Amino acid sequence: MEDAGSFLDIGEVNASSTPLICFTPHMITTNGIWRAENPFLYAFPVFLLQLMLIVVVTRTAIFLLRPLGLPRYMSEIVGGFLLGPTVMGRIPKFASYVFPMRSLMLLDALAHLGLVYYIFIIGVEVELDVLRRAGRRSFGFAAVCTLPPFVLGVLSGIAIHRRLHEGTNAPAFAIFLGVAFSATAFSVLSRILAELKLVGTEVGRLAQSAGVLTDWFAWVLLAFSVALAQSNGNVFASLWTVFCGIAFYIASFILARPAVEWLAQRSHTSGEMEECAVLVGVMVSSFVADAVGTHAVFGAFVFGLAVPNGPFGLAIVEKAEQLVVGLLLPVFFAINGLRTDLFAVKDGGAAVFIVLVVFAAALAKVIGSMFVAAMYEMPLQDGASIGLLMNTKGVIELVMLYIARNKMVLGDQSFSVMVVLSVLVTSLVSPVMSSVVKPARRLVFYKRRSIRWPDPDAELRVLACAHTPRDVPALICLLDLCHPTKRSPFFIFVLHLIELSFRASAFLLNTSHNPNRVNTNLNRHLHHSRLQSQVEHITHAFESYEQHAAGVSVISFTAISPYPTMHEDVIAAAEDRHIAIVLLPFHMHQTVDGGMEVFHPAIRSLNDNLLSSSPCTAAILIDRGLAVRRSNPYRVTIVFFGGADDREVLALASRMAAHPAVTLSMLRFVPKDSYSSSSCVEEVREKIMDEECVKEFTERWAKGGVVEYEEKEVGNAEETVSAIRGVERREDLFVVGRGQGMAGSRLTAGMAEWSECPELGPIGDLLASPDFGMEASVLVVRAQGGICGAAVGDGMVALSPESREEAVRVYLDSGSSGGSKDILR
Numbered sequence: 001m002e003d004a005g006s007f008l009d010i011g012e013v014n015a016s017s018t019p020l021i022c023f024t025p026h027m028i029t030t031n032g033i034w035r036a037e038n039p040f041l042y043a044f045p046v047f048l049l050q051l052m053l054i055v056v057v058t059r060t061a062i063f064l065l066r067p068l069g070l071p072r073y074m075s076e077i078v079g080g081f082l083l084g085p086t087v088m089g090r091i092p093k094f095a096s097y098v099f100p101m102r103s104l105m106l107l108d109a110l111a112h113l114g115l116v117y118y119i120f121i122i123g124v125e126v127e128l129d130v131l132r133r134a135g136r137r138s139f140g141f142a143a144v145c146t147l148p149p150f151v152l153g154v155l156s157g158i159a160i161h162r163r164l165h166e167g168t169n170a171p172a173f174a175i176f177l178g179v180a181f182s183a184t185a186f187s188v189l190s191r192i193l194a195e196l197k198l199v200g201t202e203v204g205r206l207a208q209s210a211g212v213l214t215d216w217f218a219w220v221l222l223a224f225s226v227a228l229a230q231s232n233g234n235v236f237a238s239l240w241t242v243f244c245g246i247a248f249y250i251a252s253f254i255l256a257r258p259a260v261e262w263l264a265q266r267s268h269t270s271g272e273m274e275e276c277a278v279l280v281g282v283m284v285s286s287f288v289a290d291a292v293g294t295h296a297v298f299g300a301f302v303f304g305l306a307v308p309n310g311p312f313g314l315a316i317v318e319k320a321e322q323l324v325v326g327l328l329l330p331v332f333f334a335i336n337g338l339r340t341d342l343f344a345v346k347d348g349g350a351a352v353f354i355v356l357v358v359f360a361a362a363l364a365k366v367i368g369s370m371f372v373a374a375m376y377e378m379p380l381q382d383g384a385s386i387g388l389l390m391n392t393k394g395v396i397e398l399v400m401l402y403i404a405r406n407k408m409v410l411g412d413q414s415f416s417v418m419v420v421l422s423v424l425v426t427s428l429v430s431p432v433m434s435s436v437v438k439p440a441r442r443l444v445f446y447k448r449r450s451i452r453w454p455d456p457d458a459e460l461r462v463l464a465c466a467h468t469p470r471d472v473p474a475l476i477c478l479l480d481l482c483h484p485t486k487r488s489p490f491f492i493f494v495l496h497l498i499e500l501s502f503r504a505s506a507f508l509l510n511t512s513h514n515p516n517r518v519n520t521n522l523n524r525h526l527h528h529s530r531l532q533s534q535v536e537h538i539t540h541a542f543e544s545y546e547q548h549a550a551g552v553s554v555i556s557f558t559a560i561s562p563y564p565t566m567h568e569d570v571i572a573a574a575e576d577r578h579i580a581i582v583l584l585p586f587h588m589h590q591t592v593d594g595g596m597e598v599f600h601p602a603i604r605s606l607n608d609n610l611l612s613s614s615p616c617t618a619a620i621l622i623d624r625g626l627a628v629r630r631s632n633p634y635r636v637t638i639v640f641f642g643g644a645d646d647r648e649v650l651a652l653a654s655r656m657a658a659h660p661a662v663t664l665s666m667l668r669f670v671p672k673d674s675y676s677s678s679s680c681v682e683e684v685r686e687k688i689m690d691e692e693c694v695k696e697f698t699e700r701w702a703k704g705g706v707v708e709y710e711e712k713e714v715g716n717a718e719e720t721v722s723a724i725r726g727v728e729r730r731e732d733l734f735v736v737g738r739g740q741g742m743a744g745s746r747l748t749a750g751m752a753e754w755s756e757c758p759e760l761g762p763i764g765d766l767l768a769s770p771d772f773g774m775e776a777s778v779l780v781v782r783a784q785g786g787i788c789g790a791a792v793g794d795g796m797v798a799l800s801p802e803s804r805e806e807a808v809r810v811y812l813d814s815g816s817s818g819g820s821k822d823i824l825r
Helices: 043-070 072-083 094-098 101-125 129-133 136-144 147-164 171-180 186-195 202-230 233-266 274-291 296-306 313-337 350-377 380-389 395-406 412-437 469-481 504-510 520-525 530-548 565-577 602-613 644-657 681-702 718-724 741-746 758-768 800-816
Strands: 460-465 490-499 550-560 581-585 586-589 596-598 617-622 634-639 663-669 708-716 733-737 778-782
Touching: 043 072, 043 094, 043 101, 043 313, 072 313, 072 395, 072 412, 101 274, 101 296, 101 313, 101 395, 136 147, 136 202, 136 350, 147 171, 147 350, 147 412, 171 202, 171 350, 171 395, 186 202, 186 380, 202 233, 202 296, 202 380, 202 395, 233 274, 233 296, 233 313, 233 530, 274 296, 274 313, 274 596, 296 663, 313 395, 313 412, 313 586, 350 380, 350 412, 460 469, 460 565, 469 530, 469 617, 490 530, 490 565, 530 550, 550 565, 565 602, 581 602, 602 617, 602 758, 617 758, 634 644, 644 663, 644 733, 644 741, 644 778, 663 681, 663 718, 663 741, 681 708, 681 741, 708 718, 718 741, 718 758, 758 778
Parallel strands: 460 490, 460 581, 490 550, 581 617, 634 663, 634 733, 663 708, 733 778
Antiparallel strands: 586 596, 617 778
């Protein structure tokens, strides 16, 4: 025997050819390098080094592979693969020092623990109602995506097993190969559906339901395969193990579920002991499942299913998830990487055969799904989409491979090839779906994409977005200030934006066939959740406003999406409902002391994306207590420089001016060199439209004394800021444009360099800045890109091309000869 921490391989003596690892139990921690002791010979220092290396390598792989858009688990598998014998294991002495064989038992046990709690989390988040709600089509897609690949895997597994000569049980190997080919990773499937914006579509719903059914089939057959391997091919002993697993599942719901529900009720009044009891119950359930011959992971999954969804289950998941996903699960991936050795593949022909069979099974899923789609008179493209989606692999399949390797169902060669194929197949699904199968979004054409319109009393369609109930009072107050009446009605679509957390249960929230109403189906999924109260609060608040306001119609619905792609859902909602203006809450909320704090940093990117790509006018509301009336009437000031955005501000101001409880002021900034003959033709055209809009607005409202009109001539940004500082600090609301047009941009030049929120534009950022000292709320308006100079404005006369060119010539001549500013009046 070597030194006290080494191992001795007595495989030649032991008939089972299993290495015997000997070590000294007292060599746990070192006494220090100053006593000439090697820390690599002690268990705890090596264990800490392994954990640090695993976390660093997997996180680095995630960071480097993030631009490729691959699921996180694939990057973590690559990280574990790098640590294995295929890459870093080839470095001399690396494996013997960093991952000595004597340390792998502890690392493997830690990976098992992380795996148990990860599968428990998945079990908690799975909705059993999906199985009860699954229709015939879901069962049809599940059948064709399970049975043909399973049969193909069993038949090919017999031939592959004969060729590999790995010493494993042939029937168990063949059955497991069929399970691996037919399995679908539900969690990865959900992520891909979210990335492709298919969660709420018919394709997404059918793929989710079929994926859950397929996973159930795979778990049952996996238990049978493992039992068959452990009983050396004894079918009756294997069936007895499966029956014990079924009995364990029934007992969990008869005994464990009532106990967990009792703990959930007690958790409202007592401390964290109930949550701790559930976490201990996971270990008890895993121990019992392992004892009856299935696997500890099966026990954790069944116990997770017994935990009811709700605040109690959510609290348990949040407590366990950070440690499990952040530390323990990377250990599991590292263990798989350490066991994945491509140099162990001696029979290249067998490996190629496995690759061909895997892709044949994937093709069988696609063809079978197209056949079911044709049976139910669905588009064949949708059937192909479902078939491709059912080929997603993920952590669950890696778990199955891990279990099969531990139970000697798979050998080194087959395990290594199957791990690599799992990563390869999943990496191909998303690109193929996005480039070939995903249906292109139809182009939506509608005329009114702005507030300005020839008929000022025409119905205004508004999309009001809210993240939390805190956004609602200011939105309702702003809408009321815009003065909806029966003669000039508002059609308000309320969109509750919910962040998709990439959990299985979250994806099932948006499965209603009628997304326009927060219906009982959605409420059932949100039951016992804080989201339910938020949805109800937002919906009831706007419905109450609809009942008490004249000329207002409200429809509420919900969008569930990750923040990086949430703007696509808002854009789709605006196009489908022919929206004229989208109202967005600011990413900061007012604090008790009057300051501003960030609510969610991702909302800022969402607003920026919407302002730049909205199909209609969009506006961000910086709320500083707008709903809390500080004056009677409301004092509203609009700031006008010129350009398309400011013309939209004028159109909105025309509606506010008619409100009896609003005092409106207009502050117009005019460049001192406004009528220079050096102005370009495009700038002159913009000035013509600006003058026409201002003329119409002032003649309608200012001459009658309804609106206070003030004009200031400034020459640079410093004078502009000084003039705005001179505005009385009693205002309740400022309405400004994001951009200031060609002429106005010279008056704000340089302000963007010190902007805190560039998405608000220079003036909006100035008014929203806490350093500026304004206490009023701010509405920043951004016109849709296509309306600049093209749309017929609110009261604006449409000019033909010939008339417009003539107007430009007259305007330039008048400007060069010192003509009157009122040339267009």
